[in-house]
Amino acid sequence: MSATTSFAQCSRIYYNCDASSQNHQTTGKRNENRNLVINRRFPKPARLILHDPSKLNEPSSLTRALRDFADSGLMEDALNLFDEMNKTDTFLWNVMIKGFTSSGLYHEALSFYCRMVCTGVKADSFTYPFVIKSAAGASLLLEGKTVHATVIKLGFFDSDVYVCNSLVSFYKKLGCVWDAEKVFDEMPERDIVSWNSMVSGFLAVGDGVRSLVLFKEMLRCGFEPDRFSIISVLGACCYMDWSRMGKEIHCYAIRSGVQAGDDVMVLTSILDMYSRYGEVSYAERVFKGMRNRNVVAWNVMIGCYARNGRVVDAFLCFQKMSEQPDVITLINLLPACEILEGLTVHEVHGYATRRGFLPHVVLETALIDMYGGCGKVKSAEAVFNRMAQKNLVSWNSMVAAYVQNGENYSALALFQELWDSSSSLVPDSTSFASILPAYAESLSLREGRQLHGYIVKARYDGSNTIILNSLVHMYAMCGDLEDARKCFGQVVFKDVVSWNSIIMAYAVHGFGRVSVCLFSDMIASRVSPNKSTFASLLAACSISGMIDEGWEHFNSMKREYGIDPGIEHYVYMVDLIGRTGNLSSAMRFIEDMPFVPTARIWGSLLKASRNHNDITVAEFAAEQVLKIEHDNTGCYVLLMNMYSEAGRWEDVNRIKLLMKSQGVAKTTSRSIVETRGRTHVFTNGDRSHVETNKIYEVLDIVSRMVDEEEDSYVHCVSKMRPETLLKRRSNSHREHSVRLATCLGLISTETGSAVLVRNNTRICRRCHEFLEKTSKVTRREIIVGDSKIFHHFSNGCCSCGNYW
DNA sequence: ATAGGGTTAG
Numbered sequence: 006m007s008a009t010t011s012f013a014q015c016s017r018i019y020y021n022c023d024a025s026s027q028n029h030q031t032t033g034k035r036n037e038n039r040n041l042v043i044n045r046r047f048p049k050p051a052r053l054i055l056h057d058p059s060k061l062n063e064p065s066s067l068t069r070a071l072r073d074f075a076d077s078g079l080m081e082d083a084l085n086l087f088d089e090m091n092k093t094d095t096f097l098w099n100v101m102i103k104g105f106t107s108s109g110l111y112h113e114a115l116s117f118y119c120r121m122v123c124t125g126v127k128a129d130s131f132t133y134p135f136v137i138k139s140a141a142g143a144s145l146l147l148e149g150k151t152v153h154a155t156v157i158k159l160g161f162f163d164s165d166v167y168v169c170n171s172l173v174s175f176y177k178k179l180g181c182v183w184d185a186e187k188v189f190d191e192m193p194e195r196d197i198v199s200w201n202s203m204v205s206g207f208l209a210v211g212d213g214v215r216s217l218v219l220f221k222e223m224l225r226c227g228f229e230p231d232r233f234s235i236i237s238v239l240g241a242c243c244y245m246d247w248s249r250m251g252k253e254i255h256c257y258a259i260r261s262g263v264q265a266g267d268d269v270m271v272l273t274s275i276l277d278m279y280s281r282y283g284e285v286s287y288a289e290r291v292f293k294g295m296r297n298r299n300v301v302a303w304n305v306m307i308g309c310y311a312r313n314g315r316v317v318d319a320f321l322c323f324q325k326m327s328e329q330p331d332v333i334t335l336i337n338l339l340p341a342c343e344i345l346e347g348l349t350v351h352e353v354h355g356y357a358t359r360r361g362f363l364p365h366v367v368l369e370t371a372l373i374d375m376y377g378g379c380g381k382v383k384s385a386e387a388v389f390n391r392m393a394q395k396n397l398v399s400w401n402s403m404v405a406a407y408v409q410n411g412e413n414y415s416a417l418a419l420f421q422e423l424w425d426s427s428s429s430l431v432p433d434s435t436s437f438a439s440i441l442p443a444y445a446e447s448l449s450l451r452e453g454r455q456l457h458g459y460i461v462k463a464r465y466d467g468s469n470t471i472i473l474n475s476l477v478h479m480y481a482m483c484g485d486l487e488d489a490r491k492c493f494g495q496v497v498f499k500d501v502v503s504w505n506s507i508i509m510a511y512a513v514h515g516f517g518r519v520s521v522c523l524f525s526d527m528i529a530s531r532v533s534p535n536k537s538t539f540a541s542l543l544a545a546c547s548i549s550g551m552i553d554e555g556w557e558h559f560n561s562m563k564r565e566y567g568i569d570p571g572i573e574h575y576v577y578m579v580d581l582i583g584r585t586g587n588l589s590s591a592m593r594f595i596e597d598m599p600f601v602p603t604a605r606i607w608g609s610l611l612k613a614s615r616n617h618n619d620i621t622v623a624e625f626a627a628e629q630v631l632k633i634e635h636d637n638t639g640c641y642v643l644l645m646n647m648y649s650e651a652g653r654w655e656d657v658n659r660i661k662l663l664m665k666s667q668g669v670a671k672t673t674s675r676s677i678v679e680t681r682g683r684t685h686v687f688t689n690g691d692r693s694h695v696e697t698n699k700i701y702e703v704l705d706i707v708s709r710m711v712d713e714e715e716d717s718y719v720h721c722v723s724k725m726r727p728e729t730l731l732k733r734r735s736n737s738h739r740e741h742s743v744r745l746a747t748c749l750g751l752i753s754t755e756t757g758s759a760v761l762v763r764n765n766t767r768i769c770r771r772c773h774e775f776l777e778k779t780s781k782v783t784r785r786e787i788i789v790g791d792s793k794i795f796h797h798f799s800n801g802c803c804s805c806g807n808y809w
Numbered sequence: 810a811t812a813g814g815g816t817t818a819g
Contacts, residue, residue, distance in 0.1 A: 072810080099810065131811050138812075170812040198813045205814075233814050240815085270815045277816070301816045308816075336817045370818045398819050405819080435819050 071097060075104025080113070095129050102135045111143035130162050134171040141175040149175050164193045173199060177206035197228050205237040213245035229261070232271050239274045246533075248282045267296045273305055280309030300328040308337030316341040332362045339371045342379070350375045351384070364393045370402050377406025397430045405439040413443040434471040441475035445482035449677070449684050450761070453479045454488075468497040474506050481510030484761045484790050501535055509541035514795045515804030517549025524558075536571055543577035547584065548794055550806055555581040572600045576609055583613025584808060588622045604633040608640065615643055616808060623647055636669050639767075639792075646769075676746035677763045680753040687742040687749075696749070703748040708739065711778035738771045747776065747787060759786035767791050767809070777801050 067090055074083035083104055090097055098121045105114035118136045121128060128136070133156055140149035153172055162168045169192045176185035189195070189203050200223040207216035220238045224230070230238070235258050242251035255275050272295050279288035288309045295302060303326045310319035319341040323334065335357050342349040354372055357363050369392050376385035385406040392399060400423050407416035420440040423432055437460055444453035457476060461467065473496045480489035493499075493507045504527040511519040524542050527534065534542075539562050546555030559578055562568045570578075575598050582591040591610055595602050611626035623644060630640045641664050648656040664671070676687045685694060694700060743764050750760035768776070768791050780787045781801035789796045797804035 076810095096810075103810070134811050165811095167811050172812095174813065196812095201813050231813090236814050273815050299816095304816050331816095333817050339818090367818045372818095374818070396818095401819055433819090439819085 078108045099131050106135045106139050111139040114139035130165045133168045137171040137175045141178040170198050173202045182210045201233045208241045213241045216241035236274045243281045251278045273302045277305045311341035336371045339375050370399045373402040382410040401435045401439050408443045416443045438471045438475040441479045445479045450483035474502045477506040486514045505537045512545035517545035520545030540573045547577045547580035576605050579609035586617045604630050674766045676742035678746040678750045687745040689742050690740040700748050710782040761788045763790040
């Protein structure tokens with residue numbers, strides 16, 4: 006018989022029988038309950054040295070001995086002694102129940118309570134807090150509610166502040182804050198504990214606002230916050246990102262002396278708060294001022310350095326640690342490894358193994374994240390596959406690791422496995438947020454839409470911010486700006502990610518003006534921008550050629566928002582400056598920036614030099630790119646195209662040979678167009694489609710309509726190069742994959758709707774021109790996504806303004 | 810003799 010059943014039975018007995026019949030019933034029951042208790046694993050029975058063996062017979066000594074046993078967690082000894090004692094004394098039962106409760110033996114505590122009730126011993130106001138705490142500890146909602154009913158029924162205790170406080174904490178622990186609040190509201194008198202419980206209760210369910218409101222109400226009612234109040238309310242401040250309030254509380258703690266010179270827990274909470282706000286120097290000051298530092302304080306300080314990018318300090322702090330590191334130390338240290346690349350993750354992993362910290366679900370999940378974050382997807386996979394236990398978070402992390410490293414099909418397979426769920430796990434909002442970028446990357450809009458359908462059908466909260474944010478991103482990157490906008494509209498609580506996503510969405514579609522307006526809306530709605538916000542905003546300005554605004558925002562980042570520009574912001578600025586054609590100014594900008602230039606920085610310069618036809622700068626930029634990434638295909642191709650346009654055929658051949666020697670192959674250009682239920686993929690000059698004839702017929706008609714002056718191009722080239730090569734190259738653009746896909750799109754999608762094509766490479770100039778004209782003569786909107794941005798061709802113009 | 814607290818992965 007389980008403790009639960011016996012509890013339910015006892016409750017029934019208690020309600021239905023009068024005292025005499027209760028006594029009658031218990032004789033058999035008692036032994037059953039005792040067996041149950043004794044059969045549980047207890048700490049090894051130890052002989053406790055009693056104060057004076059000769060006084061064992063005196064009642065008070067026995068009682069004292071029982072208390073000593075119970076307080077030391079020696080419950081078997083306590084039980085043996087208890088059996089010899091007078092069982093009508095409520096106090097002795099309370100000692101036993103308390104003993105079980107504080108040893109974490111919640112089921113035994115409840116069984117003992119049942120036994121007590123069945124024996125006819127009256128429970129008192131000291132009994133119930135333990136019983137209720139045990140019900141909470143064992144997560145027995147129904148049993149707890151039964152006790153609640155009993156307490157009300159008995160009428161003596163439902164106004165007892167201790168009993169009520171334990172009920173509040175019971176409901177809070179089981180996630181029923183509203184029930185907790187009801188008990189709290191109906192309490193005839195409340196003490197500081199009641200208030201503290203509710204403040205932390207609201208925080209636990211993520212309602213930081215209510216938590217803070219309640220805290221203020223508590224102050225209004227004249228309660229002085231104690232250390233527990235401070236700790237809870239600081240949590241709420243962090244959660245709500247209200248740094249001013251947090252600092253005020255810190256001041257209050259100092260003033261009121263709650264901090265009491267050296268309360269480790271309070272100080273650690275304050276330390277953690279500054280860490281989360283990114284105020285490293287404040288955190289350091291608090292940490293240095295601590296006289297006693299336990300392992301938790303060290304962990305928080307290490308985590309503070311690690312999460313705020315102070316990698317070296319994180320490791321130094323780890324070395325200086327005066328306490329033995331634990332699992333959490335390593336979990337906190339790991340984010341620092343991501344910046345230092347994979348090697349250190351391996352080292353921490355090895356250290357964890359040597360110290361015997363593994364297996365450990367959270368640490369393993371953190372390792373998966375870190376391996377995934379520094380491109381070691383195989384190592385992440387190895388950790389995941391060897392995990393003894395996996396929870397939903399582990400699955401989500403592995404899916405995210407695949408997605409981050411472009412292994413979208415592996416990600417999808419794993420997500421599918423999770424979805425089909427031979428495991429009993431159910432995908433949550435994070436699962437969807439992890440898999441959705443895979444659809445944005447390489448899978449189809451149709452499938453992304455399908456997944457959206459599943460999410461809606463599976464009744465995930467339609468206003469879930471995390472899911473909607475990823476949907477905004479997915480739709481935008483799949484080319485459907487309209488649906489991205491709709492999803493954004495559905496977000497009730499728009500967070501910084503929501504705004505960043507929609508700003509980036511309009512940016513990559515070439516509507517930078519809209520992005521800038523959205524940024525103003527964001528500021529107006531009092532959401533603070535972060536680094537990514539400015540990355541999106543600068544992307545918008547550079548893609549749409551908004552030079553002055555770009556500079557303005559770049560300068561305001563630090564000045565008005567205190568955000569230091571990162572390398573990603575410099576990349577967009579090089580793009581922006583490069584657009585003006587002032588390449589020497591772009592070079593100076595690169596020289597002056599506080600970072601070592603990355604391949605992407607030089608890539609931006611390369612793109613600018615291509616767009617302004619400056620071969621000298623292009624050669625320099627390409628050289629820099631190849632120093633860092635010798636296998637950067639795009640770089641070779643771009644340079645080759647520039648040489649060939651200039652008629653420098655020896656150089657074209659030189660690059661070709663170079664590519665061959667480096668083992669770099671030109672990326673095969675692919676264009677994808679989706680029709681009802683099917684995805685069609687085209688390569689250049691592709692003739693494999695079932696409707697090839699029709700497609701080429703359409704291409705022919707459209708080409709005539711747009712009256713493409715192919716000859717002028719061929720002529721200008723033919724003056725400079727041999728006949729033989731000319732033949733092979735001259736007309737190839739006419740059958741570029743993007744045109745084939747567009748033609749199929751024109752005849753297989755609804756008239757009036759836009760044709761959507763996705764390309765894995767940059768569109769060539771001639772195709773861009775072709776598409777502009779096609780949009781005019783066919784009166785259709787054509788949207789083409791290339792490797793970087795979306796081109797909206799409409800009525801002869803493109804949203805990119807002819808710069809890409 | 811009674812209730813309330815701090816650190817970790819997404």
